[in-house]
Amino acid sequence: MLQFTETPLPPSLHQYAINPYSDLTMSKNPFHRTRPWPGFPTSKALGNFGDANCMEQLLVHCANAIDSNDATLAQQILWVLNNIAPPDGDSNQRLTCGFLRALIVRAAKTGSCKMLTAMANANANLALHAHKFSVIELASFVDLTPWHRFGFTAANAAILEAIEGFSVVHIIDLSSTHCMQIPTLIDSIANRPEGPPFIKLTVAGATTDVPPMLDLSYEDLGSRLVNFARSRNVGMEFRVIPSSSSDGFASLIEQLRVVQQLVFAEGGGEGEALVVNCHMMLHYIPEETLGVTPYSFESSTTSSLRTMFLKAIRSLEPTVVVVVDEDADFTSNNLVCRLRSAFNYLWIPYDTVDTFLPRGSKQRQWYEADICWKIENVIAQEGVQRVERLEPKSRWIQRMRNANFRGIPFSEESILEVKSMLDDHAAGWGLKKAEDEGLVLTWKGHNVVFATAWVPT
Template sequence: MMQFTESAAASPFSGSESPPAGLLLNLNGGPNSHAGDWPWPHYPASGKTSLGRYNSGAFMEQLLLHCAYAIEANDATLAQQILWVLHNIAPPDGDPNQRLTAAFVRALILRASRSGSPCGSLASTVAAQDAPLCLPAVALAGFVDLTPWHRFGFTAANAAIADATDSFPVIHIVDLTTTYSMQIPTLIDSLACRPDGPRFIRLTVISPSPANSPPPTLETSFDDLGSRLVNFARSRNVGMEFRQVPASPSDGLDALVRHLRVQQLVAVGEALVINCHMMLHYIPEETVGNSTFSQRITFLKALRALEPTLVVVVDEDANFTSGDVVGRIRAAFNYLWIPFEAVDSFLPKDSQQRHRYESAIRWKIENLIAMEGIQRVERLETRGRWVQKMRRLGFRGVGFGEEAAAEVKGVLEEHSAGWGMKKDEERLVLTWKGHDAVFASAWVPS
């Protein structure tokens, strides 16, 4: 997180108690300003003590955008001036808007440092990065259960999978997830409780390179993870085979596609379920070689060719695809306030759980703002764009039944007030205080 101190050695502003000379001129459209399509936000001249009424998300967002313009223009002086203001109104241990803003400030300075910009000298003011978030299985389960951000999708997907595979003796689940198959135990439980007896599950996961993998990571190995899941299934009288494929979203999961094509040749009476839980947006959008399709589209086309029984797509409902860093800041600032505010509603500031959760969000912000090219893996798309993609590639949406909706609502009741659910045609949408957060959709070949 961004941390300035009052010492001259640590701060680019030498611990001054008032804005550097020229700040008010620049912030109000002076000769050194970089005005966008809106006027510079007015900054009070009376110093730090009068900033309370300027502690609004809109004010902080405008300052971040102007700071990004200054950094992109290599105007280190103006960037420092704006950062002075942000430092005073957005401490990293403040309210949700302040913590969110502090995370963006850090990301902008890291971007300047990586680009070789003169503003990169500010990197010395940034605290060391959070230690990689690596958790044992039990702690990871607690991380996932902290909010319904993941559990919403787990519950909706499991209901859709159970409905689609009711008549199949064998279910092959390809679990493309960032949560290390934390969804699967509840699915096993639901299958084990069926009156027609246990089923056999083939579970295929990918074991991507840890480079650019979002936190948290799992402390245990994939082999150990597989053993635990197989033993859990056995305890529920459900047979299971666990298989990992060394594939990565960065190459369009090409190795996984090849593996599934081979498996399809020998699969008889088997339901193929592709469970995509917040991973598809890590597949690059760029085209490769002479292809006219992006890697993301190529992967979806390959899935359609496999004639799967069901494809589930659960993802965060935002658009982080802009090639312009300012556009990404706008989109992310107006979306990622949700998890900051949600955990603030029920966890104290000194909570280790909250620190872990927010460090994962900070990673997303830093990847989104500070990275470019293949290193920038946070490329979310809205549910509307996913719907267009799936329909264009030959999939038809499948609605969630009343029983599935009731199960999701039951999960939300276990969490703090503010979470809700709505239906958007065939999709279910997780909301926070009426704002869309995560969507769940189910698809079959049309």
């Protein structure tokens, strides 16, 4: 548990334990440091905070206090949160603890001396130590839940259908999981009735500092993938293009454009499929709120980098584009809006982890550390440092249509394959077929991840 200075609970916060919807957002703080406060409230009083809605309200009031530089009120609420949200508690408590950490980091960034003094004992516990996975660890890690496997399964099915008949397949893999999807795709390609195509795999080295992190260079990872493909009698070449999501993968697009021109100049365009596989990476591209740095071939300075990236991909005439991402909205410039959106989405991984990992296991620590990293980025960071800018499925669909793509449905065979994969996991996971032809992974009826497939109009 985070450690704070020994400050007793003030009367109004004691009452808040009974009435969690009392107004803590007054412009003038009535509490005075010299006023005698009663001691620690009874466990029964603190127990009233256990409801997720109460915890969310406390976090919201704390965020408002921090942003208005009300150090005293913020410290009081943080003190309460610290006592009701232990890092080893139930899923709601662990979720709240993650937001507590993030709010403390944000408070420290304000430069308030009072706040920094009040949290001097806590700062040592705030550093998040993201684990660097080996390839085997990461492969096992992403197999723990359908969170990634859903997108892998749906995307691979759409890709296999799209590349039928092609002798060469160029795959642009924009993935946050470091090509963990590719081995299963290679296995499926190897079993193609007409024989496997030759695979060209291009990866953008863009998420080396974003969890999950790999303890292997992309060059070494590529060697392993090539060897794995060879073991399946599939020819493959691998290359990594240094590129960054912060500029909309502009250098990647430029190099792909050159490669495509060479392919068509050599007359190989008709026999080569271009697949763009976007797995939980597009939301790292800055959206409208940051302004843009235009592509060298883009004359307009009013479009967002996300819009320009999709239009650039469209200009390459891809055979199929698959977009898989988390179905939430973290783009608001308002801290409270982001906090509410993140709190009402990120309870899901905390809830699901209780079904498949025992308390105290290393994998559970790694899993929840990655979630805490996401929370901290959404809450404590701003500007270019805030990279977790999720957009909901509906907005990505509109972006794809505006870039002159049209959605294609997943076949019944693909849907059955996804359902079969879900059978390997705990009850609670579900599948929805959206009206726009996409698929949505759900947990207890709540949208989690969406998968869509697109072709040029």
